[in-house]
Amino acid sequence: MRNYPNSLPRPKGELAKLEAIWAPPRGFKLLTAVNNTYIGLFYIGTALLFFVLAGILALLMRLQLAVPANDLIDQGTYNQFFTMHGTVMMFLFAVPVVEAIGVLLLPQMLAARDLPFPRLSAYAFWAYFIGGLFFFSSLFFDLAPDGGWFMYPPLTSSRYSPAENADFWLVGIGFIEISAIAGAIEIIVGILRTRAPGMSLDKMPVFAWSMLVFAGMIVFAFPAVILATFLLELERAFHWPFFIPEMGGDPLLWQHLFWFFGHPEVYIIFLPAAGMVSMIVPTMTGVPLAGYRLIVVALVATGFFSFGLWVHHMFATGIPELSLAFFSAAGMAVAIPSGIQVFAWIATFAKGRLRLTVPSLFILGFFAIFVIGGLTGVMVAMVPFNWQVHDSYFIVAHLHYVLFGGMVFPVFAAIYYWVPAVSARALSERLGRWAFALMFTGFNIAFFPMHIAGLMGMPRRVYTYAEGLGWEWYNLISTVGAFVLAAGILVCLVDLVLNFRFAVSGTAGNIWKAGTLDWLPNGMYGTRSIPIITSREPLWDDPELAGDVQKGRYYLPGASTGGRETLVTSPVDAVPQYLLQVPGQSWRSFLAAVFTAAFFLLLTVKLVTLALVCGVLALAMIIAWMWQTDPGENHPPVSIGGGIKLPVYVTGKISHSWWAVVILLLVAASMFVALLFSYLYIWTVSPQVWPIAEGQPMPELLWPIGSAAAFIASSAAIAYSGVMLTKARVWPLRLTLLFSCVALATALALEFHGQWDSGLRPTASSYGALVYTFFTVEAQLAVAALIMCIYTVARSVAGMLTPVRRATYDNTMLFWHYTVGQGLMSLLIVHGFPRIAE
């Protein structure tokens, strides 16, 4: 590293070659773009579109509530509007926009050429874009969901919501959440494995830390809501009674699962916004962030503590006093790490001298609004107060102060701050100030009176109210404020139209004089060369760095393999490990997303055959896309400069794909834990439907024992096939892989037969439904494992699986062992617990 920066001249044509390799597609082929800059901008643009659409719904609702007994919007339409407003804002704007900003900025901030799985990013984006637009368009056919953004049963059960409106929510949101999880996997692996050399975790920008916590929270929180939507859809479509009390179900199970996701969701949205604030504040004050480590601690702690708060939303449901008090205490405890961050920002202001730019104004607005929202959050964490204001407009005011203040203001600060990094022109300071003034004033005029209206007893979600209740003025003022707020957003959009000119090179550049790598000169390839990082604000500490990087004086100044590539470094200390060959643009990821979206949407409207065709096509596209990956050692180790030669292909635990599979398995494990919770929860409320109490026979032990033996045999076979692969014995390898498939299918068949033979049916009671859900969840994993196994055999037949080129096998094997482990756990619970509980 001592030789860097290398002042020797770079070879002629090196930069031109790099540019040619990373050149974006043109015309309609832009749909095939996978580069993080394009996908990030597409993502942000789409998220802002949904923000505007949901905002228009809000304005219509405010018009309806402006005067008492208004008949502008009928009750049914109003129900659809508030459901879509909440759902679109939470699922189609808030999470995607921060994920999008991460996709756009993280590679630049970490000096990576791209994220490690660019096609996965593209797939996640297009799935979100197509799924989101179809979901929103349900409004125009009177098919939009109308059960509120948290869709509580029994209101959303087939009994009370027989039309397809609720199905749109359940299938659409489940699908969009899968897209968010794909993005989260990309972000975790990207942050941990593609940082510039020397950027150890304690030198990583706070935004990257916040995105790491954000993505980690998605991995553990989202499976709960995916399971919840799956259960409710099973109940609606096939009458599996999870939430029907007279059949042993409980509607409160939905609330537990939903809020186990829903409360962390608030922090999932807030933490990246806090990360953006932590990037902007030091730049605007001209000094390093005060308490960097404390902020990191606060981010991680908030991520954890937020999982202990879900009952916070269920204080009015009759939960035992002691449990309520535990959650109340946790609700107050989480205020401590949030407070740490606020004080660290204030300390940074005190250390430096704040420039009152537009991003600074939005940050100051965020402080004021978020602190008020945080304080009312502590108020509603107190059980007696919560009971008083539950489901009132006080809650509407509180949640908007937290979410709009805590997330939307920082996002607008981020837009004004980072536009110069991707645009030839910065946004207008004058228009920006107007936008801020209108948004800040409008927001407070709109939402502050709602506290009072709520305390006066105005319930949320009413489409109108009678005269003489004393709510009239507060509602009228709120409506005026909403339009002022909308005017502010409109000014910002006008500013974007007038001044945003997308550029990769030739951007407005580092106009704020920031110190982090996101302000290095860029191309489609990211930075020209990848610098060595020795501090948290490298551009401040080494004023020559930007020039040296641009002149190719650091690592990887060209394309060592002749294709797209990025440096993979170790997760803690960022030591170079290998060169990852990054896949380029492709129709496959786009078409896979189109067909996946079509599969889910057609299923929603009950066009099953067509849905299945699209499902098969989606699978075919994914397989075609995967076929090009796992290239093997197609190059000898290559030089990245500084005398360092790196391999271009690795397998096993060091490989980025192994990391992705491990994270995917954590998602599966989270879903399994949520299912286990559901099983125990239903048992506590309805033990009478368990077979022993009902006097119904359990399956004979022969069946689960046979199933377990088949599971273990399949795992043993796949492990043995690994030995065959190492020894390059092709036929034994293929045969053992196929035997694994047969054994796994046998394990499932034996379990299913045992349950069915005992007379248990999923429609009979919540117990039956849960038992068959364990089976169904396991079967889903097993089908995926079988496809992966057959795919591995196909690669062996094609000569693309060798003792060296084996990442495909390693990933399949990992997935397989997890599937078997979960299968054995399921057997233990389903067959063991009822016998113990006896």
Add this chain to the structure above:
Amino acid sequence: MIGNSPHSFTSRLLFMLAGPLIWFAHFSFIYGAAGFGGAFGLDAAAIRDLSWGATVTALAAVALVLWRTAHDSITRGLAILSFLAVTFEALVLWMVPQ
């Protein structure tokens, strides 16, 4: 120039997160005891005793983490916050009448 192995990353990560993980285990236990204890035949006093036991164990475990991390400020900070959060839950056991 292969850097540190994923194994060392996993152990470092787990140690860094030891405080919050202990908090999470403690929280799951006391909420599980309060929520499911009755179904397993435990009375209110037994649930409280178990929760006190878990709290003392959790506080001792976090204290151990603090003692072992003299130089890692992030691990220490997380452990201190976790200690506070577990203490908050102990206040519930102390203050909420049976």
